[in-house]
Amino acid sequence: MNVGWRRAIWGATAALCVCALSVVSVRSQAAPPGAEMAETVFQNVQVLKGIPVDEFMDTMGMFAAATTKDCTGCHSPQVLTDSRDAFAVVTPMIQRARQMVVMMNTINRTYFGGETRVTCYTCHAAKDIPEWVPNLEIQYGTPPLPNPDTLRFVSFPDDADQVNELFASYIQALGGAQAVAGMTSLVARGTYSGWDTSRSPVPVEIFARAPGQMTTLVERTEGTNSYVFDGTNFWFAGVDAAVPNYTLTYTGGNLSGARVDSQVLVAPSLIQASYDSWQVSEDFVNDELVTILQGTKEGETPVNLFFNEAGLLVRLIRWADTSVGPVPTQFDFSDYRAVSGVQRPYRWVKSWTNNQATFVIEEYQMNAAVPDARFARPEPVALR
Ligand code: HEC
Ligand code: HEC
Secondary structure (H helix, E strand, O other): OOOOOOOOOOOEEEEEEEEEEEEEEEEOOOOOOOOOOOHHOOOOOOOOOOOOOHHHHHHHHHHHHOOOOOHHOOOHHHHHOOOOHHHHHOOOHHHHHHHHHHHHHHHHHHHHOOOOOHHHHHHHHHOOOOOHHHHHHHHHHHOOOOOOOOEEOOOOOOHHHHHHHHHHHHHHOOOOOOHHOOOOOEEEEEEEEHHHOOOOEEEEEEEEEEEEEEEEEEOOOOOEEEEEEEOOEEEEEEEOOOOOOOOEOOOOHHHHHHHHHHHHHHHHHHHHHHHHEEEEEEEEEEEEEEEEEEEOOOOOOEEEEEEOOOOEEEEEEEEEEOOOEEEEEEEEEEEEEEOOOOEEEEEEEEOOOEEEEEEEEEEEOOOOOHHHHHHHOOOOOOOO
C-alpha cells in the first residue's frame, strides 16, 4: 500500500500560527541525485514508500521519540544478534505502527489539508500509550517549560537593524571580522562519545574548509563512521550504515543542516547571507538569557541560533521534515577558547532522535592544508 499523500507542491512553505508558536512543514526539495528511495534499499516497506533513506531513518527516530520505545520496542530482538535483515521481520508492534501511519495520514489529509499537523508526537508525547484522562496535577501545578525543539516563531516583525547588529556582535565575540576572515580551514581532533559507542569516548577527527565543507570521522572500534559534506552533497558511510555496503546520501533538512554546521565551524560570517530572512526572539538556556535568531529560506526547514549575552553561539536547533512530522537536531556548544584569534568551541553535544553524542576537542589546527580528497564521497563499509 503506497500512502500517496506527500504534498505535490515541493518546497512550498506553510506556517500555521498559533500565538507565538507555530509548526512549519517544508516537504523536502526533490531528492538530490544519488538519494535512493526507502523501498529500493529495505526489504519490507509497506507504508513509508517514496521517501529517501535518510528521511525513512528519521521517521524511525520520530517513532522512537514519540513512543519512547527503542528500536527493539517494535522490531524483533533478532536485530541485536542477527544481521540487519532482521529489521524486516514483522512483529505485532510493527503492524500496529503501520496502522498508526495510515490513521495519521488520514487525519491530516481529511482535516488539515494534507499538512503534517498531527504527528506521532501530537498524541504520544513520549508515551507508548497516549494519555486520555486530564491530569489535575498538571492543571493546578507548575506549568511545564515550553519545548525548545518546537519550531518557534517570534511575535514581532523583522527588524533588519537588530538582525545586523546581532550578527555583528557574534563576529565581534568570535574575535573580530579580520580574525574570522583569516580562518580558511581547520582540523579538530578529540573524542566522541554517543549511544553508538555505549557512551565510551572514541577518537574523532573533523576537517573543514571555508566557504563550507566538512568531514567528520568517528573511529569506532568496529570501523570508521564517515560523514562528508563536500559543499553540495552530504554522505554517510560506516559501521552504522542502514544496510551493508551502503553510502547514504542525505536530503532535505539533513542536507541544508550540513551547510550551516560547516559554516558555524569554519565560515561563521557566511551564515547570515545563507538564509532569506531572520527573526529575533529571546529565551533562557541554562538560566542564561539568550537571543534567538531564526533563519528561514524558501524550500528549507528553518534554523534557530541561540546567542548568549557575550554574543557567542551556545545552541543551534534545526529540523528535518519527515512524512510523519519534523524531527529536531540540536547542538549545545560550550568551552569556547581562542584559536589563532578566533573563539572555537572545545565541547558540544549533538542530540537528534536517533542518537546523542558529545564531542570534546583536544586540539584545533587553524589553516592547516586540507586536501580535496578529504571531501570525496566515502566508500561504503562491508558489514556482516
Ligand atoms: C514504533 C515502532 C518502531 C520503532 C520504535 C522503530 N521502528 Fe523501524 N520500523 C517500524 C515500522 C512500522 C516499519 C515498516 C515501515 C513500513 O512498512 O513502511 C519499520 C521498518 C524499519 C526498517 C526497514 C526494514 C526492512 O528491511 O524493510 C529499518 C531498517 C528500521 N525500521 C530501523 C529502525 C531503527 C534503527 C529503529 C530505532 C532507532 C527503529 N526502526 C525503531 C516501526 C518502528
Ligand atoms: C490521533 C492520536 C494518535 C496518533 C497521531 C498516533 N497514535 Fe499511536 N496510539 C494512539 C493510541 C490512543 C494508542 C493506544 C491504543 C490502546 O489503548 O491500545 C496508540 C498506540 C500505539 C502503539 C502501541 C503501543 C503499545 O505499547 O501497545 C504504537 C506502536 C503506536 N501507537 C505508534 C504510533 C506511531 C508510530 C505513530 C505515528 C505514525 C502514532 N502512533 C500516531 C494514538 C495515536
